Each structure stands twice: as C-alpha cells, then as structure tokens.
Amino acid sequence: MNAIQDPEAEIVLRLSGITKRFGGLVANDAVSLSLKRGEVVALLGENGAGKTTLMNILFGHYTADEGEIEVFGKPLPTGDPNAALGAGIGMVHQHFTLADQMTVLENIVLGTQSIWSLNLGKARARAKIRELATDYGLEVDPDRIITELSVGERQRVEILKALYREARILILDEPTAVLTPMETEALFTTLKKLVAAGLSVIFISHKLGEVQSVSDRVVVLRGGKLAGERTTSETTRRELAELMVGGQLPVNEIGPSTPRDVLFELRSVSTPSLGGAALRQISLQLRGGEITGLAGISGNGQAALAALIAGTLEARDGDIVVHGAPVERWSPRAALDRGLGRIPEDRHATGMIGDMSVAENVISEAYRSPRFSRFGFLDWKAAAAFADEIIKAYDVKCPSPEARVRLLSGGNMQKLILGRALDGDPDIILASQPTRGLDVGAVAYVHARLIEARDRGAAVLLISEDLDEIQTLSDRILVIHRGQLSKPSLRGERSVMELGELMAGHGVDEGAPHAA
Amino acid sequence: MRLEPRPSSAGAAKILWPAGAILATVVLSSVLVMIAGASPFTVFWLVAKGAAGSQFALLETLTRATPLIFTGLAVAVAFRAKLWNIGAEAQLYLGAVMTVVIGTGAVTLPSAGLIPLIMVAAMLTGALTLLGPAILKTKFGVDEVVTTLLLNFIVLLFVSMLLEGPLKDPMGMGWPQSKRVVADAQLPRLIKGKRLHFGFILAIASAIVVWVIMKKTTLGYEMRAVGHNAEAARFAGIPVNRVIAKTALLSGGLAALAGFSEVTGLKGNLTLDLSPGYGYTGIVVAMLAMLNPLGVIAAAIFVAGIFVGADAMSRSANVPSYIAEVMVATSLLTMVAAIMLMRYRVRWR
Numbered sequence: 118m119n120a121i122q123d124p125e126a127e128i129v130l131r132l133s134g135i136t137k138r139f140g141g142l143v144a145n146d147a148v149s150l151s152l153k154r155g156e157v158v159a160l161l162g163e164n165g166a167g168k169t170t171l172m173n174i175l176f177g178h179y180t181a182d183e184g185e186i187e188v189f190g191k192p193l194p195t196g197d198p199n200a201a202l203g204a205g206i207g208m209v210h211q212h213f214t215l216a217d218q219m220t221v222l223e224n225i226v227l228g229t230q231s232i233w234s235l236n237l238g239k240a241r242a243r244a245k246i247r248e249l250a251t252d253y254g255l256e257v258d259p260d261r262i263i264t265e266l267s268v269g270e271r272q273r274v275e276i277l278k279a280l281y282r283e284a285r286i287l288i289l290d291e292p293t294a295v296l297t298p299m300e301t302e303a304l305f306t307t308l309k310k311l312v313a314a315g316l317s318v319i320f321i322s323h324k325l326g327e328v329q330s331v332s333d334r335v336v337v338l339r340g341g342k343l344a345g346e347r348t349t350s351e352t353t354r355r356e357l358a359e360l361m362v363g364g365q366l367p368v369n370e371i372g373p374s375t376p377r378d379v380l381f382e383l384r385s386v387s388t389p390s391l392g393g394a395a396l397r398q399i400s401l402q403l404r405g406g407e408i409t410g411l412a413g414i415s416g417n418g419q420a421a422l423a424a425l426i427a428g429t430l431e432a433r434d435g436d437i438v439v440h441g442a443p444v445e446r447w448s449p450r451a452a453l454d455r456g457l458g459r460i461p462e463d464r465h466a467t468g469m470i471g472d473m474s475v476a477e478n479v480i481s482e483a484y485r486s487p488r489f490s491r492f493g494f495l496d497w498k499a500a501a502a503f504a505d506e507i508i509k510a511y512d513v514k515c516p517s518p519e520a521r522v523r524l525l526s527g528g529n530m531q532k533l534i535l536g537r538a539l540d541g542d543p544d545i546i547l548a549s550q551p552t553r554g555l556d557v558g559a560v561a562y563v564h565a566r567l568i569e570a571r572d573r574g575a576a577v578l579l580i581s582e583d584l585d586e587i588q589t590l591s592d593r594i595l596v597i598h599r600g601q602l603s604k605p606s607l608r609g610e611r612s613v614m615e616l617g618e619l620m621a622g623h624g625v626d627e628g629a630p631h632a633a
Numbered sequence: 634m635r636l637e638p639r640p641s642s643a644g645a646a647k648i649l650w651p652a653g654a655i656l657a658t659v660v661l662s663s664v665l666v667m668i669a670g671a672s673p674f675t676v677f678w679l680v681a682k683g684a685a686g687s688q689f690a691l692l693e694t695l696t697r698a699t700p701l702i703f704t705g706l707a708v709a710v711a712f713r714a715k716l717w718n719i720g721a722e723a724q725l726y727l728g729a730v731m732t733v734v735i736g737t738g739a740v741t742l743p744s745a746g747l748i749p750l751i752m753v754a755a756m757l758t759g760a761l762t763l764l765g766p767a768i769l770k771t772k773f774g775v776d777e778v779v780t781t782l783l784l785n786f787i788v789l790l791f792v793s794m795l796l797e798g799p800l801k802d803p804m805g806m807g808w809p810q811s812k813r814v815v816a817d818a819q820l821p822r823l824i825k826g827k828r829l830h831f832g833f834i835l836a837i838a839s840a841i842v843v844w845v846i847m848k849k850t851t852l853g854y855e856m857r858a859v860g861h862n863a864e865a866a867r868f869a870g871i872p873v874n875r876v877i878a879k880t881a882l883l884s885g886g887l888a889a890l891a892g893f894s895e896v897t898g899l900k901g902n903l904t905l906d907l908s909p910g911y912g913y914t915g916i917v918v919a920m921l922a923m924l925n926p927l928g929v930i931a932a933a934i935f936v937a938g939i940f941v942g943a944d945a946m947s948r949s950a951n952v953p954s955y956i957a958e959v960m961v962a963t964s965l966l967t968m969v970a971a972i973m974l975m976r977y978r979v980r981w982r
Contacts, residue, residue: 429868449867452870453870467865467868469862469865472861472862477854481858493851494850
C-alpha cells in the first residue's frame with residue numbers, strides 16, 4: 118500500500134513481551150508489536166506460528182502469562198473481550214459471527230443498544246450505516262437478511278459492525294480465504310480508504326502476495342516467536358517466505374504434461390448436497406498424466422464432488438466410468454478396488470482415526486488383503502513394517518508405528534495419508550484440499566508427490582480453494598460454482614481475473630437459469 | 634475450566650487412575666456408612682471378609698461373577714464399536730428362555746451334544762435380539778439406547794407371560810416358573826457340593842476369545858475402527874453397517890450366555906428373578922474394565938465381591954446391603970471421571 122509513512126504517527130496499539138504457554142507448548146514467546154495510526158500491519162506466519170493466539174490475547178479470549186497491552190496509551194485490562202471492544206478494537210473473524218436470520222441492520226446494531234430501544238434508533242442507524250458504506254466502499258443493503266448475502270457481502274457486514282461501534286483499530290483474520298479475486302480487490306480498496314481516514318489495521322495472513330499488496334509493514338511470526346519485522350516496500354517475497362519458514366524454500370519444478378487416455382469420467386452426475394451445493398448434472402474427464410485442478414469458492418459443491426469420487430456419497434443419477442467401464446455400484450471399497458488413491462479434505466474427521474496407532478491407520482484401506490491378514494487374523498508385523506516403510510519413505514516424524522495418530526502434527530498426518538493413498542501407485546488420484554493448514558515445507562512435499570504421480574501417468578484431480586495452488590499445479594483447470602462445472606481451460610489459458618469471474622458465477626457454461 | 638488432551642497415557646497411569654477411582658468410591662461410601670451409624674473400617678473389613686475371607690465366600694463371589702463376566706463382555710464388545718447396548722438384560726432373559734425351551738425335555742441327547750446345542754441356540758437368540766435395534770440404528774438412525782433399554786421391559790413382560798402360560802411348570806405349585814432343565818442339560822459343578830459351576834470356566838474362556846477377537850482379528854480391528862471414528866472407517870472402505878451388525882450379534886450372544894449359564898449351571902429353571910439386573914451391572918463391569926475383555930474378569934469379580942460381601946456384612950453390622958448398590962454405582966461414576974482425567978488434563982483459569 119502506498120500510504121505515506123509518517124514516523125511521527127501516534128502509536129495506537131502496543132503489545133510488549135507477550136508470552137502464552139499451553140502446558141509445555143509456548144504459543145507466544147515474548148512477542149512485541151506496535152501499530153501506528155493510519156497503518157496496515159500484516160501479521161504473517163504459518164499455521165501454528167501463534168498469530169491467532171496473539172490476537173485472541175489482544176481480544177481478551179486468553180490471558181497472557183506475561184506481557185502488557187496498551188491501546189491509545191492506556192493499559193488494556195486482560196481477559197475481558199468487552200474491554201477490547203470498548204477501547205476501539207474491532208475484529209473480523211475468519212468464520213463470521215452473524216445471526217443468519219436477521220437483517221444486516223439488526224446484526225450491526227445488535228448489542229450496541231438496549232433491546233427496548235431497537236425500533237427507535239432504526240432510522241438513525243440506517244443512515245449511519247449508509248454513510249459508512251458509501252464512505253468506505255462497503256455497499257450492502259441494510260434491510261436484507263444475512264442468508265441472502267454472498268460471502269463477500271457478509272464480510273462487509275462484519276466490517277461495518279466494527280465501524281459502527283467506532284472501532285479505530287481493525288483486525289482481520291485471514292480475510293481473503295473465502296473471497297474471490299474480485300472481492301479481494303474490493304476489500305483492499307476498502308482497507309485503503311479506512312487507513313486514509315485514520316484507522317489502523319492488522320491483517321493476518323499466510324499469503325505473501327496479499328501481504329505485499331496491502332500492508333505497510335510486515336511482522337513475521339515463526340514458532341511463536343517474532344521472526345522479523347520489515348517495511349513492505351523494502352522487502353521481497355522471497356525474504357518474507359524465508360523468514361516465515363526459517364530457511365530455504367523448497368521449489369517444485371513442474372514440466373510440461375503428456376496427456377494420456379481418460380482414466381476416470383463422470384457423465385451428467387447429480388448428487389444430494391453435502392455441506393454446500395449439490396452437484397447438478399456435472400460431467401468430468403480425468404486424463405492420465407495430467408493434474409486437473411478444480412477451483413471454486415468454498416461451499417460450491419467441492420465437498421459433494423470429493424465425497425462422490427471417494428465413494429462416500431451416492432449419486433442420484435448419471436454414470437461413473439473408470440478405465441472406460443461404467444461402474445454399477447460405487448463405494449469406497451469399489452473405488453479402492455479400481456485403483457483410486459484418495460486424499461480426503463478433513464484429515465482428522467475422515468482421513469485418520471486419531472485414537473488408533475500409525476500402523477492401524479495405514480492398513481485401514483488394505484487390511485483385508487493377503488498382505489495384512491490371513492483367515493481373518495491380522496498380521497501386525499506386516500502392518501508395522503508397512504508403517505515403517507511409509508514413515509521412512511515420506512519422512513514422517515513420529516516415535517514409532519505404535520504411536521497414536523492424534524499426537525502427530527497435521528503435516529505428518531497428511532504424509533501418512535499420502536503414503537496410504539499412493540501405496541501401490543494408483544493411477545487415479547483424488548486430492549481434496551491436500552495442503553490446507555500445512556506449513557510451507559509440507560505443502561511443497563505434498564505438491565512434489567502429486568507431480569510425481571502425474572509424471573508416472575496417473576490422473577490427478579486436485580480440489581483446492583487456493584487459486585495459487587490450482588494455477589501452479591494444474592495442467593487443466595475447471596471452476597465449480599453452485600454445483601456446476603465450467604469448461605476446462607489449459608494451463609495459463611485463463612487469467613486470475615477470468616477464473617475469479619467464473620468462481621463468482623459469471624459465465625459458467627451450461628448454467629441453468631437461477632431461481633432468483 | 635477447560636480440558637486439554639494429555640499427550641499420552643503411560644502404562645502406570647492405566648493402573649493408578651482406576652485404583653484411585655476405587656479408593657474414591659470407598660471414601661464416598663464411607664460417608665453413607667457413617668450416616669448409618671457404623672464405622673467405615675469395620676464395615677469395609679466385613680465386606681472384604683464376606684467377599685473373600687473364606688473358601689465359601691470366595692466361591693460364592695466367583696459364582697456371582699460368572700453372569701457378570703458374560704454381560705460385561707457383551708457391553709464391552711458393543712461399546713467398543715460405539716453400539717450402546719443397554720439391553721443385555723433382555724438378551725440374557727431370551728437366552729434363558731431358549732435354554733429352557735430346548736433343555737426341559739424337548740430334545741433328548743447326551744450331555745456332550747445337548748449342552749453345546751442349547752448354548753448355540755441361546756447365543757443365537759440373544760444375538761438376534763440385539764440385531765433388531767442394530768438394524769434400526771443403521772438403516773433408520775433410531776437411537777439404540779432407547780430401543781435396547783425399552784426392549785428390556787418388553788422382554789421381561791414377555792417372559793412373565795411365558796411363565797404364566799406356555800412355559801409354566803405344571804408341578805410348580807402355581808409359581809411363575811419353568812420346568813427344570815433335564816440332567817443332561819446341566820453344567821457340572823466345579824467342586825462337589827459347592828455352587829461354583831462350569832459356567833465360570835466358560836466365562837473365562839469367552840473373555841479370552843473376545844480378547845483375541847479384539848486384538849488379533851480383522852473383525853476386532855473393524856469394530857475398534859468403527860467405534861473410534863465411523864466416518865474415517867467408512868472412507869477407508871470398512872463396511873460400517875455390517876460391522877455394527879456383527880458387533881450386535883457377538884454382544885447379544887455373549888449376554889445370552891449369562892442366561893444360559895445361570896439356568897444350566899446354577900438355578901436349573903427360569904424364574905422372573907433369574908437376574909437381579911446383571912444386564913445393567915454389566916455396564917458398570919465393562920466401564921470398570923475400560924472395555925478390556927480380560928479386565929472384565931477382574932472387574933466382574935470385584936463387583937460380585939461387593940455384592941456378596943455386603944450381604945454378609947449387613948447381617949453382622951446392621952448396615953443395609955443396599956450399600957453394595959451405592960458402592961457399585963459410585964464406582965461407575967468415579968471410574969468414568971478417572972477415565973476422563975486419564976485422557977485429559979483439567980485447567981482452571
């Protein structure tokens with residue numbers, strides 16, 4: 118952002134020496150941070166670096182073990198969320214906190230006045246909201262019900278809510294994770310207007326590109342500690358990445374693809390909905406030797422598509438064709454028997470059984486094969502040997518094959534899932550959000566394995582909400598919107614903005630007319 | 634107050650927490666004993682003596698533990714797969730019904746053929762009793778806690794009807810009881826002239842078999858996987874509904890063995906007081922054993938000891954034997970708390 122840096126600007130927020138421990142884990146280790154008036158500070162760090170803990174302390178959800186917080190020169194009482202609100206700090210959470218069945222106006226004034234006076238102030242409140250909305254580019258109709266709004270609009274309501282309460286400091290936690298590229302642009306414009314009006318913003322993110330385009334200063338956290346602080350205009354993407362990871366970044370090379378036969382096909386398949394949109398008559402072809410990327414905003418049918426291919430969701434109609442032959446009854450077992458490797462979206466809920474051991478988990482898809490059991494009796498030695506094999510080949514950090522999976526980090530869990538899914542070199546691979554929540558090193562590792570599978574001729578479907586990931590890895594890109602697929606485009610054929618248009622539902626081909 | 638998962642529970646903790654739970658049970662029950670006007674030390678000494686202080690006491694405790702091992706195993710197996718079988722009582726009674734249907738003269742065979750035949754038939758009856766609720770659960774999402782619990786009352790009334798009607802012993806002086814099973818259908822006593830019978834050996838053997846199933850077989854693996862995380866099990870291609878059905882068959886069959894062994898080993902006939910709630914006490918036994926099949930043996934003997942010991946104590950200390958019920962119930966609560974504390978650390982803010 119091009120705001121003129123004023124070294125004399127008033128410091129509105131100062132965190133000094135914040136330390137927070139959870140048992141043996143130090144989530145924040147003597148972290149200090151200051152925020153000036155009219156400034157955007159990006160708080161950058163990987164998952165688990167302590168960003169959210171720090172903000173939760175600022176917001177009174179946790180009490181720091183050591184350290185002090187000062188807002189506008191006054192110490193902030195700890196452990197009291199109301200104190201933070203009262204001191205002029207507003208927070209926009211990653212997961213919105215709106216009452217879905219109420220109007221925008223009601224949501225914004227909720228909690229700001231006595232319920233008995235709700236009707237009296239409505240006209241005034243409406244005027245104030247309209248004014249804030251036009252001033253900062255937060256257009257949204259105050260009288261619409263939240264459920265009717267898009268994700269981007271809901272976020273605007275959250276920001277309006279904070280502004281309505283006279284927040285002078287705005288904290289945004291991973292605000293772009295749910296937005297289309299256009300909505301992200303609009304959000305950045307809003308942020309520029311806010312700081313121009315003298316507000317200060319803390320922008321929490323792990324995406325370097327965004328951090329560079331929106332912030333004045335970057336504070337990098339790593340492993341709970343302050344890893345460094347840079348003025349955005351004087352640093353590079355590479356430097357920030359290395360601060361974040363604490364070393365050299367692994368780089369994946371992806372060569373040109375050599376497309377082969379279609380190995381997996383959906384022919385006008387519809388499904389019931391599953392935590393988001395249902396699939397409506399979608400057709401899809403996955404070719405060997407290619408990574409097909411599926412982009413889309415969360416909740417547009419990705420979950421249903423992943424579950425359908427994995428075998429856990431039954432299709433209403435349409436055909437599933439594997440290796441050219443339509444499948445009669447599709448199930449997880451059928452998928453495995455036909456050589457699918459599947460990486461589920463949710464490691465904890467679907468991928469692994471946390472209370473069972475590493476060995477027990479890695480055999481869960483193959484325990485009935487003669488390799489692991491005979492006459493109904495399991496061969497635990499073979500299971501432990503297989504676990505050891507995966508632990509070595511995939512560099513899983515775990516004490517032993519007997520260790521409970523719950524104790525492993527997300528990245529190590531994902532490596533186990535990869536090892537299980539890719540065992541026996543499956544030629545069709547479903548990777549659903551395979552890198553969500555992983556640190557940069559683990560992400561690079563997962564990507565390398567997917568590229569490796571593609572290069573040996575497997576058909577890979579990569580479902581991701583991270584457009585960067587899709588664009589880097591995919592030979593062919595599809596966009597899903599409200600349960601329907603766009604026409605595929607080849608690598609580099611569509612720009613980010615064009616993909617963004619499709620993600621927002623503009624120009625999805627074969628789209629049925631919308632009910633609204 | 635917040636709960637944080639402990640990184641792991643070491644071997645020693647697996648002994649110390651249950652031991653602590655039992656200690657807490659004793660302390661809590663002491664309060665009631667003092668209210669009843671007796672000294673806790675005397676009372677617990679008398680309970681211990683009554684449970685294990687003589688050969689007679691010990692044999693009586695083992696006799697009482699026999700049905701509890703079966704129902705405890707039934708519950709442990711089902712709970713492992715998160716099939717909440719609260720209906721071991723019903724399965725026990727229907728197993729007993731099948732035992733007297735076949736064993737009172739309908740089939741004539743030598744002992745070596747008749748006893749296994751009755752046993753298998755009883756197990757099948759119990760197995761099918763639990764299969765119904767299991768299918769309702771998997772097909773229609775009906776809560777098995779409700780169905781199995783309510784089935785207990787239905788079955789008890791059904792048995793009552795049978796004992797007043799088709800199964801009523803014509804020579805029973807009008808009492809609601811069945812005919813006695815024939816001599817060839819009776820389990821031998823382990824010691825001449827004492828009540829401890831072959832059912833106890835069968836119970837120990839069953840515990841070992843169940844332990845092997847849970848630890849070594851694909852079925853046990855499937856049951857544990859389904860119990861810990863059904864969604865992940867389904868994703869991995871484990872046939873979750875079929876596993877639940879198999880669990881129900883195994884659990885129901887084990888509970889029915891309690892009825893079979895009480896009739897053929899101890900009572901000889903079926904009456905409405907065949908089980909003073911062994912099906913429900915099986916839940917306590919399974920929880921005390923932390924669902925470990927071999928632990929069930931120890932837990933069943935412990936619980937049986939409290940009941941037998943309390944009976945003896947009440948005769949000499951003038952404290953009602955209901956204290957046994959209180960102790961068993963308290964031990965369930967303290968054990969549940971201990972299991973939680975073993976897995977989580979409590980943090981006060």
